[in-house]
Every structure is written in structure tokens, then in C-alpha cells.
Amino acid sequence: MNPSATDWIPKLLNGFRPEDLLGSNKNEVDFYSDLKSVGFIFGVSVSSLLGKNVSSLQLTKEEYTKVNLFHALLTTYCYFNNTNNFSEAVPKIITFYQQLEKGKTGFFKKLTLSQTPTQELEHILSARLQETNTSLKKNNTSILTYALLYADVLAFMRWLDTPRAIKNYAKLLETLVISCCFLALKAKRKQTKYDRLLIELFESSSEYLIETASGTQVITLQNLSRLKKLNLLEKKYLLDICTIAVWDDHQMDLAEFKFLQDLIAFMQLSEDELTKSLKELSLFSEAYGSKIKLFEYSNPVRLFYKQSAATVKLLILRNKKRLQQELEESGELLVLLSQSTVRDLSEEERHKVKEQLLDVCKTIPSLTIFLLPGGTVLLPLLVKFIPKLLPSSFNENRIDPKKK
Structure with missing residues (x-):
């Protein structure tokens, strides 16, 4: 199976039994932990949930990310509907992205004749990976990494339950993530030149910060009251994202740790959740020697x-x-x-x-x-x-x- 070639989705679906693709657990929180174990939540997919037998090729980080994103969306649909009918899932995922107005394919892709639903979804997922690296545009920089792709899965969960106003939910979730990351960077006692650059980019991005703070540019946790209304999975994801934001130097000073403590207290999460988040991030980084970054400045x-x-x-x-x-x-x-x-x-x-x-x-x-x-x-x-x-x-x- 080659995720960079056409018809990789049918190849994947035909190569595994439904029980292998869906796993033994039927719990979204456990599945979230599985996605974290392969690096998808961290934005550095080192493998797929199906292991090395997903392909005979040596896949790239982007290809593993694409496979894991599809796998997460597929599993979410099957968990929600208590089914293993994958043929129903693909059109639903396409409709979701169309309503979300993300993952739009290029003009020439639209002209492709006799395009199957799986081929259309393949093009959408490829475009979605490209979009995540250009979501925050300022001064011609590209700084967001694949860590934000799990927001698509959360939005898909919400869409399956409440299809209406999905764009508002996705925008709200992205705004909360960006705002909390901004606060995490501000909390760092020793800020690198890239940290300062990112802070300047966020402060000048009215699309995210001004709307969040009810018309002001002063962002605090107290201004983000909607954090308390998130469900457990959304809170765990947001905590992990903020943990990555302060982890790039592999050090945790008192100010950074204090911010994370304030965050879990504000979201009404236990100290165990913070301890678990830090431990899993540390173990993954040590195991794979990966330099995990939520933001990456690039000319x-x-x-x-x-x-x-x-x-x-x-x-x-x-x-x-x-x-x-x-x-x-x-x-x-x-x-x-x-x-x-x-x-x-x-x-x-x-x-x-x-x-x-x-x-x-x-x-x-x-x-x-x-x-x-x-x-x-x-x-x-x-x-x-x-x-x-x-x-x-x-x-x-x-x-x-x-x-x-």
C-alpha cells in the first residue's frame, strides 16, 4: 500500500479485517491514547496503528500522518454508529469536509473523470495535510505542524452528533487551541527568538485572538470561559497541545509548569492528567529521538x-x-x-x-x-x-x- 498513489484507501480496507482496523476497544479515550502512542497527536507519526505491516514501503512522516488521519476518522464513524460498514463511512467523511470547507482539492483534480468516492477522499486528505502547514499566514511563514489535525477528528465527532453549525464549532476549537498555545508561550521564562516571533504573530492575528477575548487583545485563561464546557477528550487534547508548545527545549521551568497547573485547574482536570501528559510526551520523545514541536518557523x-x-x-x-x-x-x-x-x-x-x-x-x-x-x-x-x-x-x- 502506497499512501502517495491513487487507490491507497481501498488497498488499506481490503488488506485488513474490520476487527483489525477498529481494534479491540470501543472507547474514544482509549483510541486517543493509541493515536498518541504512534505520535499522531504529537504531529510526528512514526508508524500507523496497524504497525509495519500496513505497507511494504518505508513510509514518510506525512504518509503515516495521512493513514492515521483516515484511520481515526473511519474508527470514529464506526464507533459512533456501532458498525463496521466502511463503505458508508467514506461518503460521510467526504460530506463532513465539504461542510467544513476544508481539504478542498485543486482545480485539475476536480476535472478528473470517473473519480470514485475513495479517490475523492484521498485528494481531500492530501489537501488537508497541506493546509495544516499554512493555517496561520503572516509574513510568509509556515509554522503550524500536523499536531492540529486531531481537531478534524473532534469536529467529525461533533458533526456526527450535531451536523448543524459545524464550521462554528471547528473555528471555536481552533481558536481555543491557538489562544492557549499563545498563553503557554507567554508563560515561558526563557523565550527563544522563535518563541518571540510566534508571540508577535499571534498578537497580530485578529482572526484568533481578538475574537476570543471579546474585542480586546488581552488574553487570559479567565477570558476563555468556554474551556470549562469542553468534554473530557477535548480537554485532554488541549492539554497535550499546550504541553507540546512548552516542550520544544525539553525543559520545564516553574513558570511553564505553573501555567499548565492553572490550565488543568481552570478546565477542572485532575493533576493525574497533567502528570500522565508530561510522562507520555517525555517517553515518546526519548523512544524515537524526535524533536517534537507544535510550531516550526520556516522561510x-x-x-x-x-x-x-x-x-x-x-x-x-x-x-x-x-x-x-x-x-x-x-x-x-x-x-x-x-x-x-x-x-x-x-x-x-x-x-x-x-x-x-x-x-x-x-x-x-x-x-x-x-x-x-x-x-x-x-x-x-x-x-x-x-x-x-x-x-x-x-x-x-x-x-x-x-x-x-
Whole structure:
């Protein structure tokens, strides 16, 4: 199953029994704990709830996140309706996102003929992952991570029970999350330059903060009276989000801990919930060595390069054998690529590499991204990762780790 290719949802549904997909528990709180154990709540999905057998491929964080989001929505529907009829769940999830007006697909996706419901949902989920990284736009920065995706699941729960006014609920929930994170950052005694940047972004974002504070920019817990009206699952999620917000330096000073204590007292949660939240976050971080962040400042150019590099690397790894075969059949290209690892190529040689690489990409469907308008911008990234595929005899500077 490849979550980056079409029809991965039918493949997933047909590859597992209903009882395997739904798990042994029928409790939303227990399922929430399961999602936290794989990193979905933390915004760093390290696996799916189904384990490694969900795919024979080495999935990326984004692909695991996409699978876990679908799994969470599917399970929520089945728990609520006490059913394992997955064919009914997919149209309901699509209708939910349409009413929420999120996860909108692009213009060209809409023109796709004979699109099945599962294919439409696949496009929606992909678009939803893109939206979470651009939800708070200011000064061309992208700072929100995948940790906020669970808000979709909470909104879906509410929609199944009360379909009306779901947009108002989703906006309220997002506003409460953002406002509490703002207060968590303000509580930090030692604020980094990125903390200060985020605080400035929040303070200038009237969509979130001014509306929350009844027309003022002074945000306090006392102003967020709706926190007391949240259900247990919503409160646990909001506490976990605030815990992540102050965790990026892996330290907890007295001011940060005091804010978290005030938060649970205001929401009428027990001290055990805070202790459990901190412990689970610490254990996950230690187990996977992940740098868990709720917010991540990124320059748009750097973000584009980072995402493009990850995409190119993934395409190369998944087409390794075919690409290696095509390169070996193109003798001159192979020689030039190998020489590029030890010297700068001339203008004529770089032109030859560009033309011959595009010819190679034509023979591998997954690499057609390089043939699109502007795709040649990614060619240097392709060249960067290809030397790893070449035989060691072509790279004189490669050091054998065993002999080092």
C-alpha cells in the first residue's frame, strides 16, 4: 500500500479485517491514547496503528500522518454508529469536509473523470495535510505542524452528533487551541527568538485572538470561559497541545509548569492528567529521538527546498532498481554523473546531463514531476541523490564506514 498513489484507501480496507482496523476497544479515550502512542497527536507519526505491516514501503512522516488521519476518522464513524460498514463511512467523511470547507482539492483534480468516492477522499486528505502547514499566514511563514489535525477528528465527532453549525464549532476549537498555545508561550521564562516571533504573530492575528477575548487583545485563561464546557477528550487534547508548545527545549521551568497547573485547574482536570501528559510526551520523545514541536518557523524558500528534497529522495528510493537500470544503459550520463562527484562539470556537460536525465525520467512514470513546467528546478536535487545509487567504483571519494 502506497499512501502517495491513487487507490491507497481501498488497498488499506481490503488488506485488513474490520476487527483489525477498529481494534479491540470501543472507547474514544482509549483510541486517543493509541493515536498518541504512534505520535499522531504529537504531529510526528512514526508508524500507523496497524504497525509495519500496513505497507511494504518505508513510509514518510506525512504518509503515516495521512493513514492515521483516515484511520481515526473511519474508527470514529464506526464507533459512533456501532458498525463496521466502511463503505458508508467514506461518503460521510467526504460530506463532513465539504461542510467544513476544508481539504478542498485543486482545480485539475476536480476535472478528473470517473473519480470514485475513495479517490475523492484521498485528494481531500492530501489537501488537508497541506493546509495544516499554512493555517496561520503572516509574513510568509509556515509554522503550524500536523499536531492540529486531531481537531478534524473532534469536529467529525461533533458533526456526527450535531451536523448543524459545524464550521462554528471547528473555528471555536481552533481558536481555543491557538489562544492557549499563545498563553503557554507567554508563560515561558526563557523565550527563544522563535518563541518571540510566534508571540508577535499571534498578537497580530485578529482572526484568533481578538475574537476570543471579546474585542480586546488581552488574553487570559479567565477570558476563555468556554474551556470549562469542553468534554473530557477535548480537554485532554488541549492539554497535550499546550504541553507540546512548552516542550520544544525539553525543559520545564516553574513558570511553564505553573501555567499548565492553572490550565488543568481552570478546565477542572485532575493533576493525574497533567502528570500522565508530561510522562507520555517525555517517553515518546526519548523512544524515537524526535524533536517534537507544535510550531516550526520556516522561510518559504527553505520550506520549498526541504519539501522538494524529501519528495525527490522518496521518488528515487521507490524507483531505485528501475532508475539504476536506466542509468546503466545510458553510458555517457553515468560517466558524467560519477565525475560530478569529484569535479565541476562544464556548461556543455551540464546541458548533456540535464537533457539525458529528462530522457530517463520519461521512462519512469513516477518521475514525470521533472517534466512538468518548472520541474527542471528539481534536477539538481535529483543529481544530488543519484550518486548514492552508483556503483562504488564510480565514486573515488566514498569512504567505507567499515574501514574508517
